[in-house]
Amino acid sequence: MNQAKFTSEIYAHSNHLMSHALKFTRDEDDAKDLLQETLIKGLRFASSFDQGTNLRGWLYVIVKNTYINDFNKTAKRKAIITVEDDISSGQLANSATRNRGESTFALEDIDKALASIKAEYSVPFTRYFEGYKYDEIAAELNLPIGTVKTYIHQARLGLKKYLKMYRA
Numbered sequence: 001m002n003q004a005k006f007t008s009e010i011y012a013h014s015n016h017l018m019s020h021a022l023k024f025t026r027d028e029d030d031a032k033d034l035l036q037e038t039l040i041k042g043l044r045f046a047s048s049f050d051q052g053t054n055l056r057g058w059l060y061v062i063v064k065n066t067y068i069n070d071f072n073k074t075a076k077r078k079a080i081i082t083v084e085d086d087i088s089s090g091q092l093a094n095s096a097t098r099n100r101g102e103s104t105f106a107l108e109d110i111d112k113a114l115a116s117i118k119a120e121y122s123v124p125f126t127r128y129f130e131g132y133k134y135d136e137i138a139a140e141l142n143l144p145i146g147t148v149k150t151y152i153h154q155a156r157l158g159l160k161k162y163l164k165m166y167r168a
Helices: 003-012 014-025 028-044 055-080 089-095 100-116 119-129 134-141 145-162
Strands: none
Touching: 003 014, 003 028, 003 055, 014 028, 014 055, 028 055, 100 119, 100 145, 119 134, 119 145, 134 145
């Protein structure tokens, strides 16, 4: 079948496909978009249509699959993109620009707090904070694991006391 005849046969099914598109989308503009996309795909993939099979059924499958694919894309996009009405203060805190002066003061206070606790507590705590595991710290400092845990706990208590002004 030549391309012109195939094109005219596809367009002959437009009204029927439009009713199916409306059932899927429940919106006339979206249905028109879906129909247009279906017709374009039908023309683009005309070579994969088997002559003698049901053209309307083939086009219906294209409508259905296109709708499902678009629906899935939209659902993923909505899951990723936050609408303004749905933005929580927690999300704003992560995205808002902060005053660097605040951070500088906080870091200075943390440094002072670390300096205020005993070195035997601050070294294991610093290693733990850097991501080392208890056994790695114990091996490095040649201490029992229980002692390392105690020193880290004592460092936390000292830091908590010194930095109490930052508690929420």
